[in-house]
Amino acid sequence: MNTKGIKLWEENAVPKHRIQWCPGCGDFGVLAALKQALTELEVMPHELLLVGGIGCSGQIRNYLNGNAFHGTHGGALAYGLGAKMANPDLKVICLAGDGDTLAIGVENFVHVCRRDPDMVLLVMNNGVYGLTKGQDSPTAGLGQPDERGSREEHPPMVDALLLALASEATFVAQSFSGDVKHTARMIVEAIQHPGFAFINDFSPCVTYNRFNTYDWFRERVEYVPDDHDPSDRDAAWRLVREFARRGKIPLGVVYRNPRPKRPQRRLPMWEDELSGVDLDPVLAGYR
Amino acid sequence: MNTKGIKLWEENAVPKHRIQWCPGCGDFGVLAALKQALTELEVMPHELLLVGGIGCSGQIRNYLNGNAFHGTHGGALAYGLGAKMANPDLKVICLAGDGDTLAIGVENFVHVCRRDPDMVLLVMNNGVYGLTKGQDSPTAGLGQPDERGSREEHPPMVDALLLALASEATFVAQSFSGDVKHTARMIVEAIQHPGFAFINDFSPCVTYNRFNTYDWFRERVEYVPDDHDPSDRDAAWRLVREFARRGKIPLGVVYRNPRPKRPQRRLPMWEDELSGVDLDPVLAGYR
Amino acid sequence: MGPEGEAVRVNHVKLLVGGVQLRDGVTTVTDILGKIFTRAGLFAVAMEKGYASTIYGAHQFDPMLVTEEPPVSYGDAEVDVLVALDYDSNPDAPEQPNRDTVLRHGGKLRDGGILVYDSSTGEIPTGALEARGIQVFPIPARRIAQAELKREIVKNVVMTGALFRLLQFDSDETYLRQLLEERFLRKGREVVELNLQAARRGRQEVERVLEANGYELPVRLEPRPGRHRAVYISGNECLGLGAIAGGVRFYAGYPITPASSILEFMEQWLPRYGGRALQGQNERESIRAALGAALAGVRSMVGSSGPGISLKVEEFGVSGATETPVIVVDAQRAGPSTGMPTRPEQGDLNLVIGGGHGDFPRIVLAPGTVEECYTLMLEACELSDKYQCPVFFLTDLNLSEGKKTVLEEVFRRPQVVRHGIVREEVRSKPYRRFEITPSGISPRSVPGTPGVVFKASGAEHDEFGFVSIDPRKRAAMMEKRMRKLDTYLREDWKPPQVFGSVRGNPVLVGWGNTRPVLEEARLLLQRRGVPVALVHFTHVFPLHRRKLEALFADAGPVVVVEQNFSGQFADLLQRELRIATRRVNKYNGVPLYPTEVAEAVLQALRREGAVVRIGGDSQPVPVEVGRNEHEGD
């Protein structure tokens, strides 16, 4: 790996020894993978807009060089959408937790999937609300044959991949932060995808999720087979469902099917672009 | 039909001649179907809780006998959830528009599907925000091979059935208010389903959606074939997708797979149930 | 007054057009009228919209005042000419063949006024009206359209023709023909001719009645062409224009009455100026996307009404804390909750000044007129950019959707200034996005600027934007943000407009869209010998305490007139100035009218602490509820 490049990603960031994740937190793997991917793609920090969710995961925005924004819980995708519409030259990466994205943020998730802005969403999925100390998130219960669903209080988990597929996402991938190289690969492909790219990264919470541990994942992850046709939405649904039936977790690109896009330009924002515009065409209609 | 029964549904309701839907509005068919279904099931109005969405559709709550509630745009399912959890004896029917349910209300839709309360959601899907005068709803564009998706402003439509399937709904059906008898049948089955039952009813907006007309639907609707296995989630996905490929619209129960439920009781609410409770078991833990 | 002996009133007439919503095309008619009168050099004001939030079937009405010179306000509720487009019987009273419009508004017709109605299904007993000297014109417009012209749709053109005849206007069809040609020529000349034919039939019917009854028409409209350039336009359209002129290039909204038309305007026009408009999938997507666009450097705006503003509250704090500017239009309607979506109110002031947890800077502006929807919006654009905080822009249903004749000279094009944006790295010192400054304003930058990187967070942070709970940093950052309001008060706040002399006189106080009515009420009071002053606010929050204390120091009793229940602005005045306020409040969903305001003010002047409720009772009066007059939401 290009260590000089990686160093770049540590400027304008919280110093390493002050990173406040629990030792062993899965988010460390995502941070490493991001640095690798951005270095590989030769992205410059000033071109980046990292939009953090609220959660342990969302803090990654400050652990990495690049412009960053952090607003409300569940809002990352919508801020990113607006920024990208305003300036298509920005590289917008939304970095959020499973709770942030799929609980309170599902209102944005479903719609931004289908809006398909050219940006990345990486969810650090740990099955819990880490930052609020371990309550069930919508992805809680992965692999646990419990009595979920028998009461309204404990619904079955959301499978983020199926939800993304139903919501017309054009790029749906899955990774595991214990496999940094593969996660980095997914990030590279997501950034390269011309449209909305969703990566569901399993990033274990070592403090509050003692069930879905690194070992637990290692026993279950399997790369998406080579013969899978990622451009086939139905095949993608089948693949996810088949893995689930076998108690396995697919890693890789599950679905990729870019849509033809109209080219967009940065919106006018400088004085010379804005001043003294001619309102006559509008006024004409009211005369 | 039992006309005496149907008369019952016109008490405690806005008189017919004051119903403020456009002549020919698809919601009239839903109103008729509801009356038929409730009469057939011999439900009593006082047992009913009709939760209306905000929209032309949501007004149906006042056009029908039965207790009714109407809060915020997009909130019907969550109010219903709470009411049902509080009193499982109530028959809760949420009646809302496609905009209400799938735009602003998608935050509830996804989660209430998986929570699976024993209540009904009937969406009067007309592809537009009727009450605010015809803007695109998330289901806008049905059957229109336009350039949706080429820009963030005009995303492809949400297929409510697929979204419900991905969200772990246990009953997913579709109807067309031009076919009142079938709609009534779906409502009966939905009420009988022990869990959350979602009916996506196509109810044409004759004023603002001049594309998806009654005739347009009549040419495209097809009953779900008898050999479809509604208990198979993958088959349900396939069925919806296959119909779509053929440019057809399935009517009927697409998916039905009740979950085992823990029985629930009405929560204590009367003075004798609430007064003078013993706090000692709680206090003991703090001594 | 009957018409006898009275001179014909020229170029001053108040009309009211009513009918069944959607079906009868009430606004289609008034839109044509307003446009034509404007072209004719007159002033048309149609700001008292009467409609239901259900799409079809409720009663709808649209009053319009037409005058020679710009009127102070839309005047009182009394009308000279009542135009009833509905042709069938009232469903609530099937026993009488009367029409809804006549039933509801007949009482507003002045003695000696004119009633014209569609008599296609029979004539109405109008003896009581005629006894008041009212001239009644039954026109079988729909029957003519259906039977003679074979196009039901032209029934309103028949009525328009009739109305023009009654107003003794456009007898040579110049104005009507031009408008019809603009609209229908592309459909073929026959369509234009058919419409003109319809209008002529309306005229003929009026002639017939005139002759039969020997009526002399009491009003006349005379064109004053070429005096000025003017448009017939709504408040929402004006503020949309203002936003475009002020540099807004991103707009997001979620449909809601009465803000939807801003979204429509922006969808239509922003792309032409290189901008984009987004219909959010919910209220929060809208404002979040706007904040994202603002972060990226684009002037951004959202618009909604009460329910949607309530839903956005959390994001206002994000704007305040991350110092990401956004203009928030709140086109108020009557609350609480869904309330009365098509009725005006000024009930959201507390929400926009208090909504949000914790303290953060914000500015609230409220235009007093359609014209100010443009001019004040230019200011809003500059303020949001300069102060990097939410700027609220409060209109209400009538100001938003009501239309009037506006002189084009109002639409001056400003020089857009981007305030203190760092466009490249200054190598000597690291860039501090949230630098502690005396003004509270820190150097902004936009992502993508080479060599400059910043972190912005709704969590408390240091000057670089990194999260911190260090008490000193927190205190300094909180103070810095709030200091922006001091700077604003010093450099940009505008004092209220003062009409008359405050000294020793009773003072009427208002804010936002009520100004025209209050101005007129003041004139009425003066005419009655009450020397009342009017103090009217557009820069509603924060208030400049010192300057206002000076203003009110020697004032007589202060009467705050608001269209809400509790007197939200009066509360704010009390809180800031600790002066005693008397209050006049109206909250029944009907617009304010000058005469009732003048009456109420007189009542309020009678005793300290008075609260006068127009159209309301302080007693518990059971209301009659037997007849369900259902309206939608």
Add this chain to the structure above:
Amino acid sequence: MGPEGEAVRVNHVKLLVGGVQLRDGVTTVTDILGKIFTRAGLFAVAMEKGYASTIYGAHQFDPMLVTEEPPVSYGDAEVDVLVALDYDSNPDAPEQPNRDTVLRHGGKLRDGGILVYDSSTGEIPTGALEARGIQVFPIPARRIAQAELKREIVKNVVMTGALFRLLQFDSDETYLRQLLEERFLRKGREVVELNLQAARRGRQEVERVLEANGYELPVRLEPRPGRHRAVYISGNECLGLGAIAGGVRFYAGYPITPASSILEFMEQWLPRYGGRALQGQNERESIRAALGAALAGVRSMVGSSGPGISLKVEEFGVSGATETPVIVVDAQRAGPSTGMPTRPEQGDLNLVIGGGHGDFPRIVLAPGTVEECYTLMLEACELSDKYQCPVFFLTDLNLSEGKKTVLEEVFRRPQVVRHGIVREEVRSKPYRRFEITPSGISPRSVPGTPGVVFKASGAEHDEFGFVSIDPRKRAAMMEKRMRKLDTYLREDWKPPQVFGSVRGNPVLVGWGNTRPVLEEARLLLQRRGVPVALVHFTHVFPLHRRKLEALFADAGPVVVVEQNFSGQFADLLQRELRIATRRVNKYNGVPLYPTEVAEAVLQALRREGAVVRIGGDSQPVPVEVGRNEHEGD
């Protein structure tokens, strides 16, 4: 004061335990201490929580005051005993082997106090502290735990043993043994013994230092067993208990600091009382479900903090307009936006009194103590039921999560009264859910009642609940709803608690959770010869104007002390009473302390209109930002 010559202080000691968050188990230690001291008949107060919102790695500290009699407040920041659980070097200053806790809090140690720290990785230079007469006890707790006892986890028990020795407490291990048995006996007696062994090793280490240095310990805690029954409990737990006793059987929350523990409490206990607790999937699902449950007849409550309260704003209007009651707990934290999630503030008052479009009735209560979290919650339950509107219950981070010894006599069990619920049809007249009544309160019913059907709507409606925009019905309905507040003020509002005499004296004013500190500040001022009165509010909104005017009529200068920037309650007082307020504000995230409040009040008394900012500057002082002291959100 050094310890020489000073008598040993019995049963009055302030401790502070610090360490690295999550890793060092700071609260585990203080929770054990608080519980044991409470069992020993003493009073423990740990209400100044110091932690970061990130889970791991930040500095955490937990002060605790232990006394013989119930203390007025938690006292000043000064501590007698500092316990440093962290054992490694400060990552920001790797050059010095000091520990974070000692670095940060050494300055708070009183002269002659005690420092005990984990010296496992080496000793600290403590000369400066020793020069102040501070007795220093380096205890290699972690090393003992790892090397001797082979279980790192018992390191804190070593420290606890040491601390008990330092406090000359529990020398026969009665209390510690009992607690350990309760916790660990089910894991085996060896576990209990291992822990006791660890505690003994801590004691031994202290003995060693005592002998080596010839220290005489300055403080002592003596048990006072059997005086009373008491629990060691948090505000959130107390309000949860209050809700259960008050009849709440449905609770919904979405996790958020500092309200999460209410959800946990309710999930644990509601089912036992037949109720249900729902973790919403978002803030709105929570309150909507609670409204649904309330509609169905169940007393319902939600809890959140600033961001979640902001998100619920639209639903408050639904509650107000549909007259569906709900209790809304706002456990305030420092805003705006994400702000400082683990720091206290009183910054949401404007939000809860003004959030929402349009006017609707609401009641705001704010308990002053942990005890009142119980007693006032009983009132909230009754009020929400009686007035059928949202009742807000404002605590803050420290009141919510802080724990103290509470006498069990506080937990009286009330008779629950359901107000005016129609349980069956009265055939003589149709049921009017929204009947216009003199009190504003209408007869409620619940769905499922045979023969009774009602429609409830957030849209304006008639007495039956059908939608209407009829101006008279609207006015009557609006007035009816708002009249409930008059009834509340007449029948249920509680005046503020008054300490001392207001007449002619300076008056300190506070609301909610600051009462203990203000009481103590008042005592300090009195001791200094300033005869200040304290007026403290729990019934914060609406305010009873007439009664309060009378109360303040002959008062001296009024100083409102609040933990927020702008003085939100002072603003409310000005708005309602038009009295001049001076203000003391603190908003740096640090709790208020009695001595600083007393000082600030003295300053505020010096001139009219004074605003004194504790821990803040009115000047623009650039803060040093070089060292990123990152905290999470």
